[in-house]
Amino acid sequence: MLKKYSFPAAIFLLLALILAACGGNGGNASSNTVSSGNSGAGKPVEISFIHWQGDVPVWNEIIKDFEQENPGIKVSMQTFPSEQYQTTAQVKLLDGSVGDVFASFPGAQFESIAKAGLYTDLTNEAFVQSFVPELIKSGAKDGKQYALPYSLVYNIPVYNVGLFEQYNLSPPKDWDSFLAASETLKSNGIIPIAFPGADIGPGQFMNPMMMNNAPDEEVFQKLEKGETKLTDEWWTTTLSQFKELNDKGYFQPDSLGTNTDAAIALFSQGKAAMLATGSYSIAAVLKASPDLKLDLLAPITVPADQAIYEGIHTTTFMLGVNSKSKHPEEAKAFISYLSKKEVAGKVANAANQNIPVKDIEYTSPALQVISGWADKKTRFQPRYLITNIEIQKAVTGSIQAVIAGDSAEGAAGSAQAIVDQQLKP
Amino acid sequence: MAVRKTIYFFFVPGLLLYAIFFLYPTLSGFYNSFTDWDGMSDTSGFVGLDNYKTVADSIIFKKAIGNNLRFMLSVVVVQTLVSLIVALLLTKNKKTTVALRALYFFPTILSSAAVGFIAAYVYDPNLGLLNELLRMLGLSALANNWLGNPSLAIYSIAAIQAWAHIGQMAILFIAGLHAIPEELYEAAKLDGGGKWAIFRRITWPLLAPAATIVVAYTTIQSFKAFDLIFVTTRGGPNYATEILSTYIYSAAFQNYKFGQASAASIYFLFIIAFITFLQFRALRANRVSY
Numbered sequence: 139m140l141k142k143y144s145f146p147a148a149i150f151l152l153l154a155l156i157l158a159a160c161g162g163n164g165g166n167a168s169s170n171t172v173s174s175g176n177s178g179a180g181k182p183v184e185i186s187f188i189h190w191q192g193d194v195p196v197w198n199e200i201i202k203d204f205e206q207e208n209p210g211i212k213v214s215m216q217t218f219p220s221e222q223y224q225t226t227a228q229v230k231l232l233d234g235s236v237g238d239v240f241a242s243f244p245g246a247q248f249e250s251i252a253k254a255g256l257y258t259d260l261t262n263e264a265f266v267q268s269f270v271p272e273l274i275k276s277g278a279k280d281g282k283q284y285a286l287p288y289s290l291v292y293n294i295p296v297y298n299v300g301l302f303e304q305y306n307l308s309p310p311k312d313w314d315s316f317l318a319a320s321e322t323l324k325s326n327g328i329i330p331i332a333f334p335g336a337d338i339g340p341g342q343f344m345n346p347m348m349m350n351n352a353p354d355e356e357v358f359q360k361l362e363k364g365e366t367k368l369t370d371e372w373w374t375t376t377l378s379q380f381k382e383l384n385d386k387g388y389f390q391p392d393s394l395g396t397n398t399d400a401a402i403a404l405f406s407q408g409k410a411a412m413l414a415t416g417s418y419s420i421a422a423v424l425k426a427s428p429d430l431k432l433d434l435l436a437p438i439t440v441p442a443d444q445a446i447y448e449g450i451h452t453t454t455f456m457l458g459v460n461s462k463s464k465h466p467e468e469a470k471a472f473i474s475y476l477s478k479k480e481v482a483g484k485v486a487n488a489a490n491q492n493i494p495v496k497d498i499e500y501t502s503p504a505l506q507v508i509s510g511w512a513d514k515k516t517r518f519q520p521r522y523l524i525t526n527i528e529i530q531k532a533v534t535g536s537i538q539a540v541i542a543g544d545s546a547e548g549a550a551g552s553a554q555a556i557v558d559q560q561l562k563p
Numbered sequence: 564m565a566v567r568k569t570i571y572f573f574f575v576p577g578l579l580l581y582a583i584f585f586l587y588p589t590l591s592g593f594y595n596s597f598t599d600w601d602g603m604s605d606t607s608g609f610v611g612l613d614n615y616k617t618v619a620d621s622i623i624f625k626k627a628i629g630n631n632l633r634f635m636l637s638v639v640v641v642q643t644l645v646s647l648i649v650a651l652l653l654t655k656n657k658k659t660t661v662a663l664r665a666l667y668f669f670p671t672i673l674s675s676a677a678v679g680f681i682a683a684y685v686y687d688p689n690l691g692l693l694n695e696l697l698r699m700l701g702l703s704a705l706a707n708n709w710l711g712n713p714s715l716a717i718y719s720i721a722a723i724q725a726w727a728h729i730g731q732m733a734i735l736f737i738a739g740l741h742a743i744p745e746e747l748y749e750a751a752k753l754d755g756g757g758k759w760a761i762f763r764r765i766t767w768p769l770l771a772p773a774a775t776i777v778v779a780y781t782t783i784q785s786f787k788a789f790d791l792i793f794v795t796t797r798g799g800p801n802y803a804t805e806i807l808s809t810y811i812y813s814a815a816f817q818n819y820k821f822g823q824a825s826a827a828s829i830y831f832l833f834i835i836a837f838i839t840f841l842q843f844r845a846l847r848a849n850r851v852s853y
Contacts, residue, residue, distance in 0.1 A: 224817070225812075225816035225817055226816065228602070228603050228819075229602070229603070232603060246817070246818075250601070250603065250819050251603075253601075253603075253604070254601075254603035254604055256603075335711060335800070336683075336710060336711055336796065336799070336800070337797065390689060391688065391689065391708075392688030392689065392708035392711050392712075393711070394708060394710075394711030394712070394713075394799075394800045395686065395687065395688040395708040395709060395710045395711025395712070396687065396688065396689060396711070397683060397687065400687050400689060400690050403690060404689065526818060527813060527817040527818045528623065528813070528814075528818055531798075531802075531813070535799065535800070535801035535802055536801070538713075538799055538800035538801040539713075539800075539801045541800075542711075542712070542713050542800060542801065549801075555622055556622055556623060559617075559620065559621060559622060562617070
């Protein structure tokens with residue numbers, strides 16, 4: 139009997155040994171010894187650059203220029219859809235084979251990459267000085283600069299200046315005038331706010347809606363420590379204001395079924411006066427309707443004299459060097475090149491995005507719209523400061539719940555129950 | 564004996580692929596379900612059954628199971644009935660069979676993600692084709708917020724899931740129908756059997772093996788549905804379309820709690836196995852042979 143099964147058993151054992159040799163649960167990844175420099179005689183070192191800006195051809199140009207200036211280094215670029223990148227980048231970075239230079243999102247992704255020790259400390263690198271210090275905090279942790287944001291966006295509604303002028307409206311300075319302006323627009327057959335409630339809307343519009351209701355910039359950190367709750371006034375007030383906008387018909391009908399493209403279409407066609415996304419939508423709007431005069435405005439949810447912030451900014455597309463990279467010096471050289479104001483300006487104007495590098499000259503129409511916002515009092519996007527994705531989903535879910543008909547208190551209570559579960563040790 | 568050894572040798576590639584792509588990930592996932600591994604760190608700690616308890620207590624996990632059952636039941640009922648009707652129609656109508664089979668089979672060549680993108684545009688409450696069509700037909704009262712209404716969204720996606728796979732299931736039924744001996748129908752007609760009686764006493768009982776496969780496959784497929792939900796609603800609004808696969812994805816790849824995601828996957832495995840077992844038993848009980 140034993141003999142009968144000996145051969146298959148031997149094959150299975152062999153397989154087990156092969157698997158054991160390949161295996162380990164991800165937790166046994168060995169760390170690479172870092173070496174740098176041009177290893178082969180005359181053969182350029184190839185570094186991998188991974189990110190999510192797939193539709194920006196300017197990157198190919200920049201890389202070509204960099205390679206000409208640095209003949210010993212070749213850059214191999216891979217781009218991924220941002221959704222996919224957000225969830226799988228860490229796994230790709232683990233063995234150091236890709237992503238010598240990589241982009242990352244602030245907040246949850248930054249925290250998890252930092253926790254896994256995948257960032258190289260860039261604090262003392264000279265090129266860090268090229269960036270505006272206040273705008274690179276999202277890439278810093280425990281006094282060390284791990285990543286350098288290469289994109290600056292304002293997460294506040296874009297508005298149609300022409301429509302506002304047509305109805306003698308100016309950007310409202312408090313909640314009552316915001317409601318009054320919305321009513322004027324609605325009574326003239328204009329949708330006051332195009333709200334993409336099916337996808338990015340709740341996560342974007344919550345930021346300006348809550349910025350003055352909870353001026354403490356650490357409010358979500360405190361939520362994650364259990365020191366404040368979504369059932370507290372700052373969030374229930376925000377939810378009741380969302381509900382008020384919805385119940386008064388200031389969002390387009392069925393806003394929870396409207397995705398970003400549809401909301402942009404409503405706004406571009408002049409059917410809606412405000413678009414509850416952010417400055418990153420301006421290029422798409424201008425592409426569809428080049429003659430529209432645009433600007434940004436944030437809803438001020440408190441009386442004018444209590445308003446502390448004028449808007450929201452996010453510094454993202456944070457460039458870092460993989461701590462498991464075999465070519466860290468070449469990777470830093472690439473980031474150093476990108477930090478030059480001429481190079482950053484070229485990317486900024488081609489990609490229609492501000493970059494927190496000092497003294498860039500912005501020439502693209504989409505960026506000229508928002509040029510004045512650099513001097514305003516804006517705060518970093520609060521949602522990105524929630525590091526637990528389930529808590530983030532509970533927060534945005536409570537907004538969807540009030541728009542679907544729940545009370546502010548009920549929606550806040552349900553969301554807080556999820557938060558409480560996440561906070562259990 | 565030498566021949567037998569040679570036969571075993573030919574098993575090796577298949578066995579190796581099975582071990583690498585199924586056995587190892589399954590065992591590894593089972594092991595991870597007892598750890599607090601975050602998916603990236605070099606170390607992980609053994610936490611016993613903590614992950615299983617955390618997942619079982621989770622409000623979102625319970626919502627996901629409820630949504631998944633609603634989704635699965637809707638898809639199984641609609642997909643099985645419609646694909647059976649389509650199969651019967653295609654088998655009877657000889658002239659148009661090829662063209663119609665191609666037409667019904669067409670959606671199955673599309674990826675779920677592509678179907679999801681199309682569905683999102685069709686369902687858009689303001690600019691979408693479905694509401695426009697209903698308004699044109701004078702059925703404005705039926706126009707709805709298909710994906711944005713929390714009580715409707717899961718069924719809207721179930722309808723798309725069923726539509727996308729009806730052709731595939733119809734082909735299984737068509738194969739089953741072709742396997743039924745024509746003599747049985749001729750004998751039934753000679754005995755004066757009506758269409759319904761023939762279907763009830765001959766066709767349906769002899770289609771039981773095909774129906775078993777269709778129902779089991781549809782159950783597993785609808786439980787595993789991920790890309791369609793992810794593309795259309797991402798589990799929203801407010802968890803209304805969160806199902807087990809999106810819960811596991813979120814826990815593993817967004818929240819970096821691989822241990823909990825693995826525990827949820829093990830629950831997932833047992834739930835599917837249990838439901839499939841019940842279905843096989845129920846459908847086998849109805850099986851007949853002549």
